[in-house]
Amino acid sequence: MIRRLIPHPLLSITLAFVWLGLVNTVTLGNLLLGTVLGLVVPIITAPYWPNRAKLSRPLIVVRYVLLVLWDIVVANVQVAWIILFKRSTDFRSRWITIPLELTSPEAITVLAGTITMTPGTVSAMLGADGRSILVHCLHTDDPDYERDRIKQRYERPLKEIFE
Numbered sequence: 543m544i545r546r547l548i549p550h551p552l553l554s555i556t557l558a559f560v561w562l563g564l565v566n567t568v569t570l571g572n573l574l575l576g577t578v579l580g581l582v583v584p585i586i587t588a589p590y591w592p593n594r595a596k597l598s599r600p601l602i603v604v605r606y607v608l609l610v611l612w613d614i615v616v617a618n619v620q621v622a623w624i625i626l627f628k629r630s631t632d633f634r635s636r637w638i639t640i641p642l643e644l645t646s647p648e649a650i651t652v653l654a655g656t657i658t659m660t661p662g663t664v665s666a667m668l669g670a671d672g673r674s675i676l677v678h679c680l681h682t683d684d685p686d687y688e689r690d691r692i693k694q695r696y697e698r699p700l701k702e703i704f705e
Contacts, residue, residue: 547581549588554580599702606699610656613695617661624662624681636685637666640675640692649704650675656696663688 548554561576562568644650654665654675662680682688
C-alpha cells in the first residue's frame with residue numbers, strides 16, 4: 543500500500559525540497575504544497591518508470607556525491623589557472639572516447655552529467671550503440687590518463703551503485 547502511495551520516495555523528497563528552494567520561503571503553505579507535489583508527481587509518472595533503477599549501497603552514493611563535489615571545486619581552480627595563466631597557443635584541447643562498461647541508462651546519464659558538471663570536460667555525445675561517450679577536454683597532455691581517470695573515479699563507483 544505504501545509503495546503505491548509513494549512509488550519513488552527519493553524523488554518525492556527531492557521534489558519537495560526543490561519546491562521549497564524555488565519559492566525561497568519556508569512557510570506552512572509552501573511546505574504543504576511541496577509535499578503534495580512530492581507525492582502527486584511520482585504517482586502520475588510511475589507508469590513511465592516500469593524498470594526504474596534500483597540504487598544499492600547508499601554509502602557509496604554518499605561517497606560518490608562528495609567525490610564529485612570535491613572534483614568540481616578542484617576543477618574550477620584548475621580551469622581558472624589554465625584560463626588566467628596559459629597562452630591560448632599552449633591549450634591542448636582533445637576529444638576523448640570513453641568506452642563504457644555501464645549498461646544502465648540511468649548510470650550512463652549520471653556519468654555524462656558528472657563529466658559535464660566538472661569544469662574542463664564536457665560529455666558531447668553517446669555512441670550509437672550506447673557503449674561509449676565522446677568527451678571534450680579543455681586541456682590535457684595525456685588523453686589516455688583522462689580516459690582512465692574518468693573510468694576509475696566515476697564509472698567504477700557508478701557501476702557499484704547501479705548494477
